[in-house]
Structure formats: C-alpha cells, structure tokens
Amino acid sequence: MHEFEKHPDLPPPTSQMGVVGWLRKNLFSSIPNSIMTVIALYLLYLTIPAMVEWALINADWVGSSREACSSDGACWVFIYARINQFLYGFYPVEEQWRVNLGAAIFVVSLLLLVIRGVPGKAWIGGFTLLIFPVIAFFLFSGGIFGLEKISTSNWGGLMLTLILSTVGIVAALPFGILLALGRRSDMPIVRALCVSYIELWRGVPLITVLFMASVMLPLFLPSGVNFDKLLRALVGIALFQSAYVAEVVRGGLQAIAKGQSEAAASLGLNYRKTMALIVLPQALKVVIPGLVVTFIELFKDTTLVSIISLFDLLGIVQSALTDPSWLGFAIEGYVFAGLLYWVFCFGMSRYSMHLERRFETGHKGS
Missing domain, CATH: 1.10.287 (Helix Hairpins)
Structure with a gap:
C-alpha cells in the first residue's frame, strides 16, 4: 500500500483573513459596495479634517467670558463657564x-x-x-x-435627565410586565382592562401626557391639593412607558413554546411559579434588545419635559444660548449635549449586547 506523506494544513489565503479579508467582505464585496465605499471615504476626507481643526486644533478651551474666544475654532469656553449649570441645573x-x-x-x-x-x-x-x-x-x-x-424647580441639566429616565425605566419595567401578563390572561375582564390601557397610552404622544399631567391634572384636583411638577412628570412618564414595555414583553412571551408551560404544569407548578421560574426568565432574555431600544428612546424623550418648564440637559443648554453674553455659540452647546446623549445611549446599547452574549440568547452581537 502506498504511503501518503502528511503535510501540515496550509494557512488560509491572505485575501480571506486579517485586514484584507475584512475589507473584501465588508467594504469591497461587490462593485456597487466598492463605489459606495470610495464615495464615503471621499466625503470623510472632506469633512473630518475640517471638523478636527474646528473642534480641537483651533478651539478655545479655558476662560470665563466670550472674550476668551479669539480664534476661528470652537468656543468650548462657553461649556467650561456653564458646566455646573449643564450638569446640575439651578441646584x-x-x-x-x-x-x-x-x-x-x-x-x-x-x-x-x-x-x-x-x-x-x-x-x-x-x-x-x-x-x-x-x-x-x-x-x-x-x-x-x-x-x-432645595425645591425640585431648581433641579435640572444632566441630573434631571438621569432622574427622569432612571425612575421611568425602573417604574415602567415591573408595571409593563404585569400588563403583558394581564393581556395574555384567560380572564376576559383583566385582559380587556390591560388591552384598553396599553392601546390608550400607545395612542397618544408623550408630549400630550406631560402636558396633561402638568397643566390639566391640577384642574381636576380638590382645592388646595397639589402635586409637585416633577412628581407629575415622573408618574406620566412611567405610565406612558409601561405600555411600550408591555408590548415588548408580550412579544417575548409569545416566543416561548407552549410546551414550557405544559412541562411546568406536569411538574405541579402553579401559574405564578410557572411564570416566575420558567416562562418570564426566558422571555426577558429574548426581549433584551427590544427593552434596551425602549429605554434608549425614553432617555432621549426626556427632552420633552421642557414643555412643562422642567429644564433637562437639552433644555438647560437652550436656555443658556439665550444669554446675551453667550449669543452665537449654539453649535458648541448642541454638540456638547449630543455627545452626552450619545455616551449614555451607546453605553446602554453595548451593555445590552454583553447581556445577550452572557445569557446566550442566540442573537448575534456586533
């Protein structure tokens, strides 16, 4: 019998691995993709150097008044002088x-x-x-x-944004789970109430909810009874967001095979234990991306509280732009606010990907 000499496996071709392989797969996989990549690179070549020059190289960084902004670049002195107000409001x-x-x-x-x-x-x-x-x-x-x-009317800036979004998220999640379970309930009255609640709150915009909570609600309260404006906003946000959380969770519950509940019943588990120990843990893992998207939207929607005279991060930046001493620096203010929003939203997005990989939901993280 002829003996074949074994040779070690050859490495994959350079065109299929490393940087070259990644470029071929993601940027130059076809002629249309290659054309779009070249156009995008050309646009980046036109914009990035000018942005870096404006934001970093020619920028003014430290000072206490607009006189410190003497260059043609960004005036970050405006942010430096107002940083306390942007972070804490009027605290x-x-x-x-x-x-x-x-x-x-x-x-x-x-x-x-x-x-x-x-x-x-x-x-x-x-x-x-x-x-x-x-x-x-x-x-x-x-x-x-x-x-x-310290009155809540003095709370503002990033502090207020984080309070509104955190309380809204924490309060909406358990309430939304209960609504999702109620919508799938076998009891007609409970199911009808939950469906009515969810559809009612999902049918109106958040700005209307905030306006009603701040302006209209006090008109229906007895004389001398009044709730703090921030508390009214928190309640409105939590009630509004719970309807969206309920629909996300309901989608996860529907994704769980009926056999899971049947197996739990065969083990003698009642409805409460079945949901708490078997169904909900699996459903919540499935809907992690949807929940994070909902929470990110809530974090950005907190800017709407300016309609009821609560100055969140964006609202406090906009109010600072009306100061006669700092007119003309709107770009710097909006870039600063946008960067903070991006940092928090990006952080939530990346952490959700970490949770998906940790719980092995089967979703591919990038």
Whole structure:
C-alpha cells in the first residue's frame, strides 16, 4: 500500500483573513459596495479634517467670558463657564455635593450588581430598588437632618435627565410586565382592562401626557391639593412607558413554546411559579434588545419635559444660548449635549449586547 506523506494544513489565503479579508467582505464585496465605499471615504476626507481643526486644533478651551474666544475654532469656553449649570441645573453650588454623593452611591450599587462573583446581589438589588430612591429623594430635596431644602424647580441639566429616565425605566419595567401578563390572561375582564390601557397610552404622544399631567391634572384636583411638577412628570412618564414595555414583553412571551408551560404544569407548578421560574426568565432574555431600544428612546424623550418648564440637559443648554453674553455659540452647546446623549445611549446599547452574549440568547452581537 502506498504511503501518503502528511503535510501540515496550509494557512488560509491572505485575501480571506486579517485586514484584507475584512475589507473584501465588508467594504469591497461587490462593485456597487466598492463605489459606495470610495464615495464615503471621499466625503470623510472632506469633512473630518475640517471638523478636527474646528473642534480641537483651533478651539478655545479655558476662560470665563466670550472674550476668551479669539480664534476661528470652537468656543468650548462657553461649556467650561456653564458646566455646573449643564450638569446640575439651578441646584445651589454649595449643595452640589449631595448630588455627587447620591450619584456615587448609585454607581457603586450598579457596579456591584454588574460585576460577576460579588456576593449578596439580592440584598444589593433590594437596596438599589427600594432603599436608595428614598435616600436620594431626601438627600437631593433636603429639609431633614440639617440639609437645606432645595425645591425640585431648581433641579435640572444632566441630573434631571438621569432622574427622569432612571425612575421611568425602573417604574415602567415591573408595571409593563404585569400588563403583558394581564393581556395574555384567560380572564376576559383583566385582559380587556390591560388591552384598553396599553392601546390608550400607545395612542397618544408623550408630549400630550406631560402636558396633561402638568397643566390639566391640577384642574381636576380638590382645592388646595397639589402635586409637585416633577412628581407629575415622573408618574406620566412611567405610565406612558409601561405600555411600550408591555408590548415588548408580550412579544417575548409569545416566543416561548407552549410546551414550557405544559412541562411546568406536569411538574405541579402553579401559574405564578410557572411564570416566575420558567416562562418570564426566558422571555426577558429574548426581549433584551427590544427593552434596551425602549429605554434608549425614553432617555432621549426626556427632552420633552421642557414643555412643562422642567429644564433637562437639552433644555438647560437652550436656555443658556439665550444669554446675551453667550449669543452665537449654539453649535458648541448642541454638540456638547449630543455627545452626552450619545455616551449614555451607546453605553446602554453595548451593555445590552454583553447581556445577550452572557445569557446566550442566540442573537448575534456586533
């Protein structure tokens, strides 16, 4: 028998691997794609150098007045001089340590929840969801333990944006899950109520909800009864967003095979345990991308609170642009606000991809 000499496998061709392979696959896979790539590269060549020159090379960075902006580039002095207002609104400067302390506690709690291997995650989660909001409220508003009373009308900037979006997300998620379960309920009255609620709130824009909560709601309250404007906005946002969360979760519930519930029933599990232990964990993993999209939309939709005179990040930037001392620097203000929104939205998007890979949902992350 003829003996064949074994040779080691040859490496794949250069055109199919590494940088060259990636370029062929993603940018030059066909003649139309190659033409579009060349056009895009030419547009980037025209715009990026000019943007870098304006934003970085010729920019003015430090100062206290517009006189410090003497070049033809961006005047980041405007951002530098107004940074406290953009971050904290009209919160007193000498009391801003309270906001920083609350933010630090929240960030540490989230890190402990996110980092794998940290013991006591159930206790940390309970603290973050139940105890921290109470601590943050009294820490920010004051009036106890010798803290100066700070009206919510002074809250603004990035601080207010994060409060609105975080509270809206945390409050809307459990309520939306209950609505999704109710819409799939076998009880006609419960199902009809949940369907009516979801369709009602999804049929009106958020700006209308905020307007009703701020302007119209006080007209229906008894004389002398009034709720804080920020609280009304938070309730309106949570109720509105829960309807969208419910539809996302319902899609995940429908994606779970009926055999899962039947298998749970054969093991003697009741409806509550079946949903809590079998169906919901799988459904929530499936809808991670949809939930993150919903949360990102809520984070950006908080800009609508300016209609009820609450100055979030974008609102505080727009108000600063009307200052006669800083007229003409709208581009810098909007670029700064847009960059902050992008950082938070991009962070949520990347973390959702991490969760998909961690839970092995089968979705391909990029």
